[in-house]
Amino acid sequence: MFDNEPDTPTYQTFVLGDSKIQYVANAFTLQEADRLFQGLLNHIPWQTASLSIAGNEHKLPRLQCWMADEGRTYSYSGLKLNPHPWYPDVLSIKARLKQLSGHSFNSVLLNLYRDGSDSVSWHADDEIELGTNPVIASVSLGAERILEFKPKLNLKVPKKRIVLGNGSILIMGKNLQNNWLHQLPKLSGYIAPRISLTFREHLFGETQK
Numbered sequence: 001m002f003d004n005e006p007d008t009p010t011y012q013t014f015v016l017g018d019s020k021i022q023y024v025a026n027a028f029t030l031q032e033a034d035r036l037f038q039g040l041l042n043h044i045p046w047q048t049a050s051l052s053i054a055g056n057e058h059k060l061p062r063l064q065c066w067m068a069d070e071g072r073t074y075s076y077s078g079l080k081l082n083p084h085p086w087y088p089d090v091l092s093i094k095a096r097l098k099q100l101s102g103h104s105f106n107s108v109l110l111n112l113y114r115d116g117s118d119s120v121s122w123h124a125d126d127e128i129e130l131g132t133n134p135v136i137a138s139v140s141l142g143a144e145r146i147l148e149f150k151p152k153l154n155l156k157v158p159k160k161r162i163v164l165g166n167g168s169i170l171i172m173g174k175n176l177q178n179n180w181l182h183q184l185p186k187l188s189g190y191i192a193p194r195i196s197l198t199f200r201e202h203l204f205g206e207t208q209k
């Protein structure tokens, strides 16, 4: 390691069609990222979610926790997630996100990938409660993983791959969820755990559940 190399945030922008992705490496120092990772691993009430497909139960290949203000229920793929109250370290991560990106969010889906066989398959975060043009930010803690993007329609465009490092932030800009899919593929070999916090702006309040 380069002991005297400063651990400062560095910004990179990727253009995908008419959408932009911003990647911030070192949004958290290694020390901060390691402490946050251990705290979340031990204190978040991680849950297994199952989908029912043709009458068969399929466990999702990752653990999850939906955290938001009271009443902001999240539904996707037939699952209905009731919000857990905010955990203090998640609020400080949200504050760093605001400071570095200028974006405010009111909810977050936390994912725990226990090893390389945990994953998220192709999808867009385009649920109705996120509005028509959502910005989604993903904070990465722990093992490095790859996020892949492909257009919903033009299948000739090659996949875009972005490596998500420990302590990084990835911001998927407007339009991306409308026109592109993303996935976090399985990896073989020994892969350490990773936690992601995917922050969203949830537009439905308690009265519109």
Ligand SMILES: O=C(O)CCC(=O)C(=O)O
Pocket (backbone or CB within 6 Å): 109, 111, 120, 125, 138, 147, 164, 182, 184, 196, 198
């Ligand atoms: O783990 C990630 O960085 C992405 C997860 C994701 O796409 C999601 O939770 O919707």
Ligand SMILES: [Mn+2]
Pocket (backbone or CB within 6 Å): 123, 124, 125, 182, 198
């Ligand atoms: Mn997603």
